[in-house]
Amino acid sequence: MAYENNNFGERTMHKGNWTCADCGASITELPFKPNPERENELKCRDCHRKSAPKRSGGRGGSFGGPREMFKGDWECSKCNTAITELPFKPNPERTDNLMCRDCFKASRA
Ligand SMILES: [Zn+2]
Ligand SMILES: [Zn+2]
Secondary structure (H helix, E strand, O other): OOOOOOOOOOOOOEEEEEEOOOOOOEEEEEOOOOOHHHHHHOOOHHHHHHHOOOOOOOOOOOOOOOOOOEEEEEEOOOOOOEEEEEOOOOOHHHHHHOOOHHHHHHHHO
16 A cells, blocks of 8 residues: 655655634644644644545545645746645645745755
């Protein structure tokens, strides 16, 4: 059962103390390291699931499993590379903070 873990990393849970932007529930762990500037946009597991535009059936409930990619047309804020897909749905107001895969990886290192 090898799923492809894309380059955004392993499924390590990051512990913390955040609040869901939608329902106000507290979030104590996340399958990714949140950008500190975007902590106020985080969603709890339930809201995250609800907001997913489509679910490609199967593997119900495995939060942090194979990620859906969102297609679009953005630009990396660091190196200006074109970004055509992201593992999350970016806030339209924050697209000038997006990073390409490489810069994203570099920023977590
Ligand atoms: Zn929520
Ligand atoms: Zn970049």
